Amino acid sequence: MAxxxxxxxxxxxxxxxxxxxxxxxxxxxxxxxxxxxIISVDSALVYRGLDIGTAKPTPAERAAVPHHLIDIREPxxxxxxxxxxxxxxxxxxxxxxxxxxxxxxxxTMLYFKALLEGLDELPPADAAVRRQLDERARQHGWPxxxxxLARVDAASAARLPATDSQRIQRALEVWQLTGRxxxxxxxxKKRATGDDLSRATPFFSLEPTDRAxxxxxxxxxxxxxxxxxxxxxxxxxxxxxxxxPELPALRCVGYRQAWQALHEGWPPAALRERGIIATRQLAxxxxxxxxxxxxxxxxxxxxxxxxxxxxAPLAAWLQGRADAPGHAPT
Numbered sequence: 043m044a045x046x047x048x049x050x051x052x053x054x055x056x057x058x059x060x061x062x063x064x065x066x067x068x069x070x071x072x073x074x075x076x077x078x079x080i081i082s083v084d085s086a087l088v089y090r091g092l093d094i095g096t097a098k099p100t101p102a103e104r105a106a107v108p109h110h111l112i113d114i115r116e117p118x119x120x121x122x123x124x125x126x127x128x129x130x131x132x133x134x135x136x137x138x139x140x141x142x143x144x145x146x147x148x149x150t151m152l153y154f155k156a157l158l159e160g161l162d163e164l165p166p167a168d169a170a171v172r173r174q175l176d177e178r179a180r181q182h183g184w185p186x187x188x189x190x191l192a193r194v195d196a197a198s199a200a201r202l203p204a205t206d207s208q209r210i211q212r213a214l215e216v217w218q219l220t221g222r223x224x225x226x227x228x229x230x231k232k233r234a235t236g237d238d239l240s241r242a243t244p245f246f247s248l249e250p251t252d253r254a255x256x257x258x259x260x261x262x263x264x265x266x267x268x269x270x271x272x273x274x275x276x277x278x279x280x281x282x283x284x285x286x287p288e289l290p291a292l293r294c295v296g297y298r299q300a301w302q303a304l305h306e307g308w309p310p311a312a313l314r315e316r317g318i319i320a321t322r323q324l325a326x327x328x329x330x331x332x333x334x335x336x337x338x339x340x341x342x343x344x345x346x347x348x349x350x351x352x353x354a355p356l357a358a359w360l361q362g363r364a365d366a367p368g369h370a371p372t
Contacts (some may be wrong), residue, residue, distance in 0.1 A: 048291055052242055053279060054134050054144035055360070056158075058083070058332060059248030060325035061149055061295075062259045064349030068248065068341075069147045070103060071353035072184045077362060079108040079137045083148025086294040087116045091279060095296040108142075118284055120167055123156035131156050143360070151331040158243060162227040165219045167212075170179075172288045175211050176180065195223030203323070204352035208293045245296055246356070247338045248349055249329065260321045267296070268314065276300040293319045 055078075059065045069080055082088075086096040090113045095288050099109055110133050115121050130146065130153075137144040146154070155161065179187055185204040191213050191357040192199035198213040213224040276297060279285055285292060296317050303313040332338060341352045 061194040197225035
């Protein structure tokens with residue numbers, strides 16, 4: 043059994059990366075070497091019943107390593123970045139008190155930002171406003187709403203493609219509810235507690251060196267989800283009768299396309315194509331966000347160096363040995 047690891051200078055470890063980059067595989071491999079507990083940093087894994095399309099850890103994996111913030115909400119409920127920050131800030135000292143290392147793993151970058159830097163409190167989702175925006179989008183298209191967003195929140199519009207319906211809707215929703223652009227909520231200084239945690243929380247980023255290879259892995263994973271019954275999972279969600287496509291849970295990449303495919307009768311090939319495109323767009327946004335972080339420690343991966351190969355050097359680095367991960371600043 044691995045010895046307890048409670049490095050005094052490290053409160054937790056962050057492991058981020060784009061979708062399909064192998065974060066979970068590396069986290070599980072690291073757990074074989076060190077006593078860790080995993081805190082999921084994923085806005086889709088919080089929802090019960092969303093399993094196949096989220097690549098949720100299996101029961102065996104969750105039994106082998108304690109996982110937190112998975113299956114904690116019904117898909118009818120919301121879960122915000124502020125909710126995550128509060129939950130993670132509570133879990134980190136609890137895990138450390140057990141002599142284990144909190145390992146924050148995921149790709150929801152706003153969650154990392156909320157925990158490490160703090161965010162102004164955003165207004166909760168408003169179903170009536172979202173329905174009104176959805177109706178306008180049906181009439182005029184999301185590019186028209188993107189143009190409207192550019193007039194009231196140029197900073198948000200500049201970072202969002204005109205096809206990113208979920209984020210365009212959220213930015214316009216915040217504008218309508220508060221009279222403030224969404225970008226203004228993301229400019230506050232770090233809170234004191236956020237500063238302390240950020241300094242004590244090394245941030246590692248799994249980044250594939252070959253974009254084409256990552257895109258291929260995304261396609262293979264989507265095919266595997268379809269083969270595992272992803273569409274049947276979404277059919278079961280639709281059959282519940284209490285879910286609507288505008289709910290945050292069902293706006294997750296993959297679920298949004300599958301719900302629309304069932305509603306509009308798309309052929310399987312169309313669902314596959316649109317689901318893969320949406321997932322690749324998500325990965326691109328995640329990489330852009332990660333590359334904007336000057337303090338991240340990059341763990342490059344390629345076919346010859348899969349994510350799991352970083353487990354041993356990363357464990358050694360955490361234990362204070364000299365063979366720290368390459369590209370990891372001291």
